[in-house]
Amino acid sequence: MEFSAIQIAALVNGTVEGDGDVKVSTFAKIEEGQPGAISFLANPKYTHFIYDTASSIVLVGNEFVAEHPVKATLIRVADPYSTVASLLDMVSKMSAPNPVGVEQPAYISDGVVVPDDVYVGAFAYIGKGVTLGKNVKIYPQVYVGDGVEIGDNTILYPGVKIYHGCKIGAGCTLHAGVVIGADGFGFAPANGSYNKIPQIGIVILEDNVEIGANTTVDRATMGCTRIRKGVKLDNLIQVAHNCEIGENTVMASQVGVAGSTKVGANCMVGGQVGFAGHIHVGDNVMIGAQSGLPRDVESGSRIMGYPAVEAKDFARQVVNVKNLTELYRRVAELEKKLDNQK
Amino acid sequence: MEFSAIQIAALVNGTVEGDGDVKVSTFAKIEEGQPGAISFLANPKYTHFIYDTASSIVLVGNEFVAEHPVKATLIRVADPYSTVASLLDMVSKMSAPNPVGVEQPAYISDGVVVPDDVYVGAFAYIGKGVTLGKNVKIYPQVYVGDGVEIGDNTILYPGVKIYHGCKIGAGCTLHAGVVIGADGFGFAPANGSYNKIPQIGIVILEDNVEIGANTTVDRATMGCTRIRKGVKLDNLIQVAHNCEIGENTVMASQVGVAGSTKVGANCMVGGQVGFAGHIHVGDNVMIGAQSGLPRDVESGSRIMGYPAVEAKDFARQVVNVKNLTELYRRVAELEKKLDNQK
Amino acid sequence: MEFSAIQIAALVNGTVEGDGDVKVSTFAKIEEGQPGAISFLANPKYTHFIYDTASSIVLVGNEFVAEHPVKATLIRVADPYSTVASLLDMVSKMSAPNPVGVEQPAYISDGVVVPDDVYVGAFAYIGKGVTLGKNVKIYPQVYVGDGVEIGDNTILYPGVKIYHGCKIGAGCTLHAGVVIGADGFGFAPANGSYNKIPQIGIVILEDNVEIGANTTVDRATMGCTRIRKGVKLDNLIQVAHNCEIGENTVMASQVGVAGSTKVGANCMVGGQVGFAGHIHVGDNVMIGAQSGLPRDVESGSRIMGYPAVEAKDFARQVVNVKNLTELYRRVAELEKKLDNQK
Known part of the structure; x- marks a missing residue:
């Protein structure tokens, strides 16, 4: 099954930016994007992937501001993480085994x-x-x-x-x-x-x-x-x-x-x-x-x-322990100086 | 099945203090005591629970000295932990599945x-x-x-x-x-x-x-x-x-x-x-x-x-590491003082 | 099944030192050696066991130099660990279940x-x-x-x-x-x-x-x-x-x-x-x-x-932390000395 950006935006109450007719049939992590897939951006650590992702659509937060051109169609939503969760849930219900x-x-x-x-x-x-x-x-x-x-x-x-x-x-x-x-x-x-x-x-x-x-x-x-x-x-x-x-x-x-x-x-x-x-x-x-x-x-x-x-x-403890060798050196230095004063 | 404090004391070679006729039918932790249950006190950390426990009977060590009034009936034994273990063992043998x-x-x-x-x-x-x-x-x-x-x-x-x-x-x-x-x-x-x-x-x-x-x-x-x-x-x-x-x-x-x-x-x-x-x-x-x-x-x-x-x-190490920030400060202080002497 | 040292050496392309006719039927760790077993020495930490091991044969590296007399027959090979692995593999294939x-x-x-x-x-x-x-x-x-x-x-x-x-x-x-x-x-x-x-x-x-x-x-x-x-x-x-x-x-x-x-x-x-x-x-x-x-x-x-x-x-951190008590003492000493100067 394929869905267009416009269809998905309607489903998740989002706003399309870019080509609304582009279609996707699967999900992909933004860093492993592929044509025909929808990705999402929730963790700011992954923001740089949005400019080069091969995915056709990316779900982003309303507050996202692109610093470079983005090739993918964007769908803006209030909370990309929970939006993708609901989408996954729908797909999961369609695809996972449901034995009876x-x-x-x-x-x-x-x-x-x-x-x-x-x-x-x-x-x-x-x-x-x-x-x-x-x-x-x-x-x-x-x-x-x-x-x-x-x-x-x-x-x-x-x-x-x-x-x-x-x-x-x-x-x-x-x-x-x-x-x-x-x-x-x-x-x-x-x-x-x-x-x-x-x-x-x-x-x-x-x-x-x-x-x-x-x-x-x-x-x-x-x-x-x-x-x-x-x-x-x-x-x-x-x-x-x-x-x-x-x-x-x-x-x-x-x-x-x-x-x-x-x-x-x-x-x-x-x-x-x-x-x-x-x-x-x-x-x-x-x-x-x-x-x-x-x-x-x-x-x-x-x-x-x-x-x-x-x-x-x-x-703080981690830094303190890391710098101990230097502290030992400083104390030895002080001892030497004080010794030299005698 | 119910057992009276007197019956249990006889079973475990203990001494009853309080109402010997009170009956119990289950076990409870002393901090989760309930009427009709027997509890025990082995870990001193839990001693304060004995004064308010709702349990009807509490097994205590012979050396236990109450600092406040205790509502529950006490049964004094040499080793409350192993006594409760034997009681649990009897109950467990009666209640656990024993398939053949x-x-x-x-x-x-x-x-x-x-x-x-x-x-x-x-x-x-x-x-x-x-x-x-x-x-x-x-x-x-x-x-x-x-x-x-x-x-x-x-x-x-x-x-x-x-x-x-x-x-x-x-x-x-x-x-x-x-x-x-x-x-x-x-x-x-x-x-x-x-x-x-x-x-x-x-x-x-x-x-x-x-x-x-x-x-x-x-x-x-x-x-x-x-x-x-x-x-x-x-x-x-x-x-x-x-x-x-x-x-x-x-x-x-x-x-x-x-x-x-x-x-x-x-x-x-x-x-x-x-x-x-x-x-x-x-x-x-x-x-x-x-x-x-x-x-x-x-x-x-x-x-x-x-x-x-x-x-x-x-x-000792844990304390030493915890206090390192203070040690760094003291060393800096020493360095300053020594520097000021010049 | 039993194999002689000469047979095993032929199998693993090794050189026999000692009685070539001694026979083994099982494996044993060098520290748990037993007559009729073959052991191996790969980890230098275990070298001292070779002089007293009860095993009949020990696989050792070509570079091994005995510092004391060795009772067992030695078979020298390029890599004792992988040699024993191949031997174990043969045995394992003969002895492990292989259901179909x-x-x-x-x-x-x-x-x-x-x-x-x-x-x-x-x-x-x-x-x-x-x-x-x-x-x-x-x-x-x-x-x-x-x-x-x-x-x-x-x-x-x-x-x-x-x-x-x-x-x-x-x-x-x-x-x-x-x-x-x-x-x-x-x-x-x-x-x-x-x-x-x-x-x-x-x-x-x-x-x-x-x-x-x-x-x-x-x-x-x-x-x-x-x-x-x-x-x-x-x-x-x-x-x-x-x-x-x-x-x-x-x-x-x-x-x-x-x-x-x-x-x-x-x-x-x-x-x-x-x-x-x-x-x-x-x-x-x-x-x-x-x-x-x-x-x-x-x-x-x-x-x-x-x-x-x-x-x-x-x-280094481990040593530094271990010696902290001493460092605290040294800093206290410095503080005292500096204080006494006043």
């Missing part, structure tokens, strides 16, 4: 009700007493343990494993290899070895949570590990037992959250960050990649480092 | 003997020449490669993958997504690209090892990668080829151990720690989270940092 | 052609329109999404998941639990929560790529995430959407590469390294373990640290 029905063989325990519009892929396993919402998609090789509840419109990609008793909200997306509800890591020392602390709690994912491939969220020792509404976790993240991640908090890949830690709402956490156990992190906290958090963090903080400090202090 | 038998379809190679009390879940794959101990639980979608040996009472949760020839001891628990025996990462440079070094060794897990979700333990180039008796590994850990982890050593999530490294017994390793390859770490070593270990570590060390140093030196 | 055919039950969509020499294990899922090359091995519980292309001789170990539309080259090896083509992590803020940016691109793995257990490579937002020819990724690595990893680059375990970052050819990346998003790393770059890369890196650099600096500067 039960493939054979699947293992569905007696008594489980599978609504008509649900997908259960081959080799998926549905335990006893499982509740499935409307329009749930369970891809092949997924494991849903006894008593699990899954809300409407939730997607479990291939190989997701959910242990018994956990509750998954509506509109959630769990990517391949995610493990929900494995035992928390609890052992009591006993005569030189360890006794396992049984983990009898559960995991609750509230609505609209998305979890990346191979991420793990452990069940609570007692009570629950809770991932609140709208949380987005990237791949290979660890959330330990009895943690709580606040609404709309976003964590990049490979973050680790140790046991019983509470992270607030609307936080943004960089990749490979580590949280100590039993700490409280406030709301709206921004944490730089690879930081280590040994203690509580106040709401609104912007922190970084190992151990983490205010981001501006971290920047 | 072979679900269909499962793939069990000809000649493999499945003892009566073993569970083989649907879509599990048992290769040629596999040996299964008594009471082994193999959950759905597990892969057990040719010639693998699995000891008595071992549990393989959904989606565990064990490559051919590896040996799993008795009483082990492997959580969902664990991969045992994938090829070690070995490549020999050859004309600008790499030739793979075949990995013909195996992995041996000794008895009572527990391994967390999505953790990976690679097979040896030759010989074996060995996880000794009683080792506990959390989620998303990497143990490379030819490593050895000593008895009862415990590692938190996302630790990485590079090839041929030997870690001693009874070590405690924080999350996201990295071990260089070909190093030796002694016994009883404690390693702070996110540390990087570039070289051998003596038994009994307590280390932290990147690169790791003695924990007390690390604490 | 389709096991039942497998799910193979209508119209998919399975060449005669292909293996499809039980519980594997092959989606619509999938193309399979010659001699492809698809182990049990693998998921191959709609429209995926897999090149000749590629091996997908148990539980690998490949999302729809991705392209896997020839001669690739993907270990258990690898996830290719899960959605990139893209969300646009919208009224306090987030809207998902659909990820309509794909992942392309070129030829001879090896990917370790539970590693994840995300599909592009648009266009592709590309892993070039000969790249070797270890376990538990994250490669985000729209990244590109250059030819023959090697990454150790638990590395994270954030979105749209381009890494050059022939780089060597240590374990747990983190790359920021949208950066360019040149060719032939060596990066020390646990480094954090916040910005572009020039070709040929050798870097380390958090944030990463030139490796020699990092070493």
Whole structure:
């Protein structure tokens, strides 16, 4: 399917600049532009690509001012990033697989009700007493343990494993290899070895949570590990037992959250960050990649480092450490001068 | 089921303080207490919760001295943490699924003997020449490669993958997504690209090892990668080829151990720690989270940092670095004073 | 099977020193030597083991000079590491499983052609329109999404998941639990929560790529995430959407590469390294373990640290920081002296 710049502008409530009849049939990153593709400019770091991009159309913000001639047709919109998101969404809905029905063989325990519009892929396993919402998609090789509840419109990609008793909200997306509800890591020392602390709690994912491939969220020792509404976790993240991640908090890949830690709402956490156990992190906290958090963090903080400090202090520390050789030289110089005075 | 404080005290050899007839039917964390629940106090950090907890019963240590009135009934025991562990264990045994038998379809190679009390879940794959101990639980979608040996009472949760020839001891628990025996990462440079070094060794897990979700333990180039008796590994850990982890050593999530490294017994390793390859770490070593270990570590060390140093030196380093801006100022001051003397 | 030193020397074009008739039937690491085994010495750090190893034969470099008597028979070759690799390769080909055919039950969509020499294990899922090359091995519980292309001789170990539309080259090896083509992590803020940016691109793995257990490579937002020819990724690595990893680059375990970052050819990346998003790393770059890369890196650099600096500067920084307590003392001393002058 092809769409003209005029058609797209109408669709996204934008303004055309240049040839309104030029047609596109695909998307391309602005730096990898190609004729017949539409690109977008949201990150100012990429502005210089607009003058040479081979793409036929570029979505730009209303405030964009070209400093050189632009060959592509421009469509001006209020927010290019969310506009492209809606366009992608339309395309995605047209092109992505949308399987329905039960493939054979699947293992569905007696008594489980599978609504008509649900997908259960081959080799998926549905335990006893499982509740499935409307329009749930369970891809092949997924494991849903006894008593699990899954809300409407939730997607479990291939190989997701959910242990018994956990509750998954509506509109959630769990990517391949995610493990929900494995035992928390609890052992009591006993005569030189360890006794396992049984983990009898559960995991609750509230609505609209998305979890990346191979991420793990452990069940609570007692009570629950809770991932609140709208949380987005990237791949290979660890959330330990009895943690709580606040609404709309976003964590990049490979973050680790140790046991019983509470992270607030609307936080943004960089990749490979580590949280100590039993700490409280406030709301709206921004944490730089690879930081280590040994203690509580106040709401609104912007922190970084190992151990983490205010981001501006971290920047200062880095410079201070970089210049240490010079500082040693200066101190030696002072010592020499003072010595010479004797 | 409900139990009174008196009944529980009898069970755990404890002493009741307060209403012995109050009944509980569940567990709760002390900070999330609720009527009808039993909580415990082991970590002094949580002591202040005891005065307001809504839980009906709290297990405390014999040495606990209340500084304010406590509403809950107390049961005093020698070690509240291990007492609650045994209580949880009883409950867990009553409530957790305990499947038995072979679900269909499962793939069990000809000649493999499945003892009566073993569970083989649907879509599990048992290769040629596999040996299964008594009471082994193999959950759905597990892969057990040719010639693998699995000891008595071992549990393989959904989606565990064990490559051919590896040996799993008795009483082990492997959580969902664990991969045992994938090829070690070995490549020999050859004309600008790499030739793979075949990995013909195996992995041996000794008895009572527990391994967390999505953790990976690679097979040896030759010989074996060995996880000794009683080792506990959390989620998303990497143990490379030819490593050895000593008895009862415990590692938190996302630790990485590079090839041929030997870690001693009874070590405690924080999350996201990295071990260089070909190093030796002694016994009883404690390693702070996110540390990087570039070289051998003596038994009994307590280390932290990147690169790791003695924990007390690390604490000092952190303070020293924090105060550097002030040190730069002091040196500039000295330079000015000395300059003014001229 | 047993082979004599003379037979092996003939096979690998080497020279025997010592008893040529001694026979071996297995491999052993030099430090774990045993009678009847062949070992090799490539890493000088292990030289001292050669004098006491119990192995019957040791492969050494032509330039090796014994400083003490060696009991084992030596076979001298140009490159012991690649020689042992070829020997292991022969053994591996004789001993490793080499399954062929389709096991039942497998799910193979209508119209998919399975060449005669292909293996499809039980519980594997092959989606619509999938193309399979010659001699492809698809182990049990693998998921191959709609429209995926897999090149000749590629091996997908148990539980690998490949999302729809991705392209896997020839001669690739993907270990258990690898996830290719899960959605990139893209969300646009919208009224306090987030809207998902659909990820309509794909992942392309070129030829001879090896990917370790539970590693994840995300599909592009648009266009592709590309892993070039000969790249070797270890376990538990994250490669985000729209990244590109250059030819023959090697990454150790638990590395994270954030979105749209381009890494050059022939780089060597240590374990747990983190790359920021949208950066360019040149060719032939060596990066020390646990480094954090916040910005572009020039070709040929050798870097380390958090944030990463030139490796020699990092070493200097470590020493400078270690000696800070002494520097503080020296500055205090200077202040005292200067004060006393008044």
